[in-house]
Amino acid sequence: MRGKVISTDATHVTLAHDAIPGFMEAMTMPYKLKDPSVVSELHPGDTITATLHVMQDEGGYHDAVIDDIVVVAQARPDYKPAKQYHIPQVGDPVPDFSMLNQNGRVLHLDQFHGKILVATFIYTRCPLADYCPRMTHNFADIDKTLAKDAALYKETHLLSISFDPKYDTPAVLRSYGGAYTGQYGKEKFAHWDFAVPPQKELDKVLEFFGVGVTPGENATLTHSLSTVVIGKDGKIDAWYPTNDWKPAEVVEAIKKAAAA
Numbered sequence: 001m002r003g004k005v006i007s008t009d010a011t012h013v014t015l016a017h018d019a020i021p022g023f024m025e026a027m028t029m030p031y032k033l034k035d036p037s038v039v040s041e042l043h044p045g046d047t048i049t050a051t052l053h054v055m056q057d058e059g060g061y062h063d064a065v066i067d068d069i070v071v072v073a074q075a076r077p078d079y080k081p082a083k084q085y086h087i088p089q090v091g092d093p094v095p096d097f098s099m100l101n102q103n104g105r106v107l108h109l110d111q112f113h114g115k116i117l118v119a120t121f122i123y124t125r126c127p128l129a130d131y132c133p134r135m136t137h138n139f140a141d142i143d144k145t146l147a148k149d150a151a152l153y154k155e156t157h158l159l160s161i162s163f164d165p166k167y168d169t170p171a172v173l174r175s176y177g178g179a180y181t182g183q184y185g186k187e188k189f190a191h192w193d194f195a196v197p198p199q200k201e202l203d204k205v206l207e208f209f210g211v212g213v214t215p216g217e218n219a220t221l222t223h224s225l226s227t228v229v230i231g232k233d234g235k236i237d238a239w240y241p242t243n244d245w246k247p248a249e250v251v252e253a254i255k256k257a258a259a260a
Contacts, residue, residue: 045075070212
């Protein structure tokens with residue numbers, strides 16, 4: 001779920017949150033915190049992502065709690081947060097970030113000017129099927145769809161950006177990417193790159209694209225999501241901050257950007 005903090009008490013946070021597709025409409029209501037100690041990090045106006053857990057029986061849903069909270073935009077006026085997250089907007093120019101791809105080569109985002117670049121954020125060890133694996137499966141579907149239109153395929157490029165530089169080396173990214181494209185060791189990565197920013201630049205990349213990442217248990221990372229369509233001019237054409245988008249939806253955004 002994704003929402004804005006309205007208020008907090010010792011054990012609850014009241015959120016004005018977006019709809020949770022297939023489960024509930026957008027609404028404002030209090031939620032119990034699985035870990036009440038995080039309440040000190042939450043302030044009215046902050047935007048967060050979180051995982052909602054509920055019990056279900058014959059009487060319906062009950063005992064809702066939220067966990068895996070990531071603050072993706074901070075709003076408290078009387079302190080300066082350690083990180084200032086940018087909320088991507090259509091028309092925002094994308095900085096020329098650099099990163100190392102699966103072939104050990106340095107990529108610059110500016111090199112994709114003149115093409116439509118579709119980027120998402122993942123890390124290869126992600127254990128949650130609805131997060132990184134879903135994003136990568138969706139990108140595989142997009143790649144296959146675009147390949148059916150030679151002209152559009154030539155005008156586009158896909159980029160999966162890892163935020164785990166310590167583990168996601170070029171060799172790991174190459175293996176991961178080849179598995180999802182289905183080409184394994186034969187994959188040439190001509191249309192879809194898997195890359196990771198250097199540690200010193202990682203925070204800037206995550207902050208610009210609105211990706212919150214915090215260490216979790218057993219070497220996992222708790223994180224939010226971000227997928228963008230960047231036009232030929234290097235400016236954002238569309239942004240998807242959750243996991244509820246469909247490949248067909250992004251393909252339509254790509255076609256719209258191509259026709260602009």
